[in-house]
Amino acid sequence: MTPILSATNLSKTFGSGDSAVHAVTDVSLQVQPGELILIKGPSGSGKTTLLSILGGLMRADTGVVSLAGQELTALGEGALAELRARKIGFVFQAYNLLGALNVEENILFPARLIPGHYAKARQQAAPLIERLGLTHRRKARPHQLSGGEKQRVAVARALINDPPLILADEPTGNLDSERGSEVAMLLHDIARKDNRAVVIVTHDQRIEDIADRILWLEDGRIRDRKQEPHEWTRDPVCGMRVDRWVARNVADYEDVAYAFCSADCHERFVADPARFAPTS
Ligand SMILES: Nc1ncnc2c1ncn2[C@@H]1O[C@H](COP(=O)(O)OP(=O)(O)OP(=O)(O)O)[C@@H](O)[C@H]1O
Ligand SMILES: [Mg+2]
Incomplete structure (x- = not known):
């Protein structure tokens, strides 16, 4: 066809x-x-x-x-x-x-x-x-x-x-x-x-x-994602499990990509990323 x-x-x-x-x-x-x-x-x-x-x-x-x-x-x-x-x-x-x-x-x-x-x-x-x-x-x-x-x-x-x-x-x-x-x-x-x-x-x-x-x-x-089209991560603000592939709210901080459950958590993170980013 x-x-x-x-x-x-x-x-x-x-x-x-x-x-x-x-x-x-x-x-x-x-x-x-x-x-x-x-x-x-x-x-x-x-x-x-x-x-x-x-x-x-x-x-x-x-x-x-x-x-x-x-x-x-x-x-x-x-x-x-x-x-x-x-x-x-x-x-x-x-x-x-x-x-x-x-x-x-x-x-x-x-x-x-x-x-x-x-x-x-x-x-x-x-x-x-x-x-x-x-x-x-x-x-x-x-x-x-x-x-x-x-x-x-x-x-x-x-x-x-x-x-x-x-x-x-x-x-x-x-x-x-x-x-x-x-x-x-x-x-x-x-x-x-x-x-x-x-x-x-x-x-x-x-x-x-x-x-x-x-x-x-x-x-x-x-x-190619025939297998499992999910990649779970934690929202660093509220701790909720978030699928990176579908998250609407994302931010980069110090070369790490974060995903958030909501615009609210995203806003709180962006206002003070050092407070929420996990220290390594
Ligand atoms: N006109 C532009 N000038 C410069 N960079 C652009 C332009 N349009 C898009 N980009 C960049 O290209 C990349 C892809 O953007 P695009 O809008 O296609 O993403 P998307 O997958 O549709 O995202 P979303 O889910 O947020 O809508 C992003 O990094 C974006 O910042
Ligand atoms: Mg788009």
Whole structure:
């Protein structure tokens, strides 16, 4: 089967010299239609950078990205923007909804990026809005919506141009457990029923349960973690056991990486690291 998305030997470095950050190093991957893939890894491991490169929002220093057989990396800005609009739906953690537009207008926004597509998209919008349970909210502005509703608008907007590839960065990050499960099921549906490729960066266990494959990134490299995808450490502030691979709150102090159970513990540590760092 031809993969919808294929990436070969991607690398990306920010900055240079002593301050160089190797955000992505030699990453290769393929995603088939109908597949739901998860990218996990500690904070700063390069997940957002990789997703941005896969979606043609950022250029890699080296390596090749192909989408449905077409090489993204070989395209100029104009052609790349059009390919992105046709073939890729993005769901961002921060929703990125436009405050001046209502739900329906936000969802239809990407349709304007494809010449001659708007009238058709308008017809498709109603069933899509219905599918996402937003019919009664279609004239509401983003500030009037709950977090879950905003997230569903972001998913609908990603689908309006009927793209074969969906990329999502922490799509359930701000949702409570019921809404989060709903969006997780929706993304699953979008992969399976619509036969789209879905790539999700997430720390969310609920999505882990429905993924076909999990790719673990560590320091910008894909690491083979078929065995035990956990690495337990102690939160130096409260002493709680924390999984380094999913911890949201992390800090470096004297060349040691610490992980925290919460933003609270993280803040207390950063305010006075010498107090909490174990002395060796
Ligand atoms: N525009 C940039 N300029 C310089 N460094 C950057 C830039 N974007 C990201 N980085 C660095 O590259 C590394 C990878 O960042 P990235 O945002 O991809 O991590 P992440 O895995 O998405 O982290 P998180 O889970 O916290 O969202 C980090 O060390 C980050 O500081
Ligand atoms: Mg990120």
